[in-house]
Amino acid sequence: MNKIYMKKFAVVAAVIQHENKILCVQRASSKYDYISFKYEFPGGKIELGETLEEAIVREVEEELCMHIIVDSYLMTVNHDYPDFSISLNTFLCYSQNKSLQLVEHIDYQWLTADELITLDWAAADLPIVNELIKND
Template sequence: MKTVEVVAAVIMEDQKVLATQRGQHKYNYISNKYEFPGGKVEKGETEEVALVREIKEELGMEIEVNQKLITVNHTYPDFKIIMHTYLCKRRGGEIKLYEHQNYQWLSPDDLYSVDWAMADVPIVKSLTEKVL
């Protein structure tokens, strides 16, 4: 089974967290699900550099990467994912959806109001228990 290693940004602003919604995908179990934005680390990049690049490419935003929050190991039916998650804040730029179909800024009380991808659920849990 293929293993994919990625980084994800928990972008916080005004006591809210950014959640982005995926579009249709060949795997229906992640289609239209909400996730924390991010992507793959390219050769020669640190996790932090990859995260800044991915957020700029996906959302047109500049971010500041702060502390590492959690690493999630999750097995989907067709692949495994290792996701290194960092707390971040927006430094500039308006959100543009280059790869997602929607986004929401969620307050701590609203974090469970969207349908998260399963690999992102432990991040939500960590946020509600430790950060927010």
């Protein structure tokens, strides 16, 4: 009997805060239309030998040319998309300023927690949005 195994990825995400605003970034077009142009918290895959904190600092530096300070663990979201599954390890982070450069994303917004719900989020990021709104 053949079983189909979905690809599973362990990834990290940064909820980057600066002056009571949270950074939201918009994905570019993707081979998966269900995540194309959706907003997300920046992050990415963990490389071999990296801690979760090291991975999030590296990913944000690569994708946004931004230096962040990892403050604390927020939550992990396990989500099954149609073609892959992710375990999204999320951290509260801070930045000394709002300076950034979009390398992979097509847009960004700095929003208060109660404004987050106005964006079209990737499904895996929605539980994080809800947690941030609840704790605001």
